Amino acid sequence: MKFTKNLILFLLSLSVIFIAIHPAFALEKLNxxxxxxxxxxxxxxxxxxxxxxxxxxxxxxxxxxxxxxxxxxxxxxxxxxxxxxxxxxxxxxxxxxxxxxxxxxxxxxxxxxxxxxxxxxxxxxxxxxxxxxxxxxxxxxxxxxxxxxxxxxxxxxxxxxxxxxxxxxxxxxxxxxxxxxDYDRFKSDISSMKERYNNLSAVLDQYIGKTDTSGLSNYLNYASQNISLAESYYNDGEYIKADERLNYASEWLDKADTEAKKVKAEYACSQADERLREIGKSLDKIELYLDQIESKELVNTSTLLGYKSEFKGLQDESSSLAEELAVAKAYINDGKYSEAEIKANNIISEAEKLANSANALFEELKKVVSPEETATPEPTQTAEEFKMPGIPIDIKLVGVIVGGIIAIALAIMGIQRYMKRRKWDELK
CATH class of the missing domain: 2.60.40 (Immunoglobulin-like)
Incomplete structure (x- = not known):
């Protein structure tokens, strides 16, 4: 037992000594x-x-x-x-x-x-x-x-x-x-960026004036400047500067690409919004017609209930599309532009079908409220009538001519009377 204790103490002492002298054996850190x-x-x-x-x-x-x-x-x-x-x-x-x-x-x-x-x-x-x-x-x-x-x-x-x-x-x-x-890759990258620029510029041309494209326009302008500088530096053999400018151009094109997706999504949402507003106006007119039909009892109860059921279905579908549009707009706020555009375009497609259904119901109710009158037949022309030629007539000129004719007639009558009286006097 005593031997074991002494051995442990010896080992501990040896460890302390080793730790104390170890730094002396460590390598000097170089710089x-x-x-x-x-x-x-x-x-x-x-x-x-x-x-x-x-x-x-x-x-x-x-x-x-x-x-x-x-x-x-x-x-x-x-x-x-x-x-x-x-x-x-x-x-x-x-x-x-x-x-x-x-x-x-x-x-x-x-x-x-x-x-x-x-x-x-x-x-x-x-x-x-x-x-x-x-x-x-x-x-x-x-x-x-x-x-x-x-x-x-x-x-x-x-x-x-x-x-x-x-x-x-x-x-x-x-x-x-x-x-x-890599010269070939360098030239290929310049050409590729020009192509990207042209494709994104086409998006700008397509949507300018329809929605806000100012961000896209600015990004493309910065990209164009850097592509031009990169090409100039490359031709002058300043490859580091050319590479740097191409990197900048790539960054601006990436931003332009994201902005282009945003532009498309915002425009699609605005179009969907417009379609739903138009449908809302149609539904308002349908509701007015239904009120008139019901108050004037223009159709039987069964037919009226059928009209109301169809109208309710159109309202529900319109509300559902409005909720979907709210989701699409939320996607834009979250930067999910592609998802927003896809959803908005689907809404537009469904809205077109809904608009057709609403217009069909509107036309049907319109016939019930305001039935078309039978057209009055045109009188049959038995003999060819004399028609004055289509010459424009000046009323003042006609008056002057008529007055002149009357004056001449009176003068002639006066002369005739005078001549008769003279002849009578001669006979006497």
Missing amino acids: TSDFKEPDVTLKVNGEDLKPTLSNGKFVIDKVCEKGDTVEITYVIEPIDEDKAKEVDGRTYTARTELEGAVIKATVYYKNGGGVGYESSPGKKYLDIKVGEWEDGLDKINVEIRDDVPAPSARLKEINALRFDVQEAEENCLPPVVLLVI
């Missing part, structure tokens, strides 16, 4: 300041290109495309002799996104020792194990050669070479990145 700026050389298809360090990564002033052959040499060195002893004793993992790459690395120590590593073809990483050396690490020389893969987008940044360092901040050794372009 960028522990290393010199890496010496990087790069060739694309045999052309020497000097990478520059920008925003924590090495870049070149050139875009690559699928099939370009890339060669990179990357030299890692500690910032000073003190750090040389801190940066060793850990694993440096080199990684690449190039296809079929072979990664080679040589570790050099301060006392002249060294060891080499090489990955198998196509393996996209290489673990470089740096041992703990008396004077520490001198440098690590990494080489990689391979072809550029096809990008997954029209313009894609890939890591040609990057490092994961044990117990170190991420990217404490700046990665080498390449900008890879």
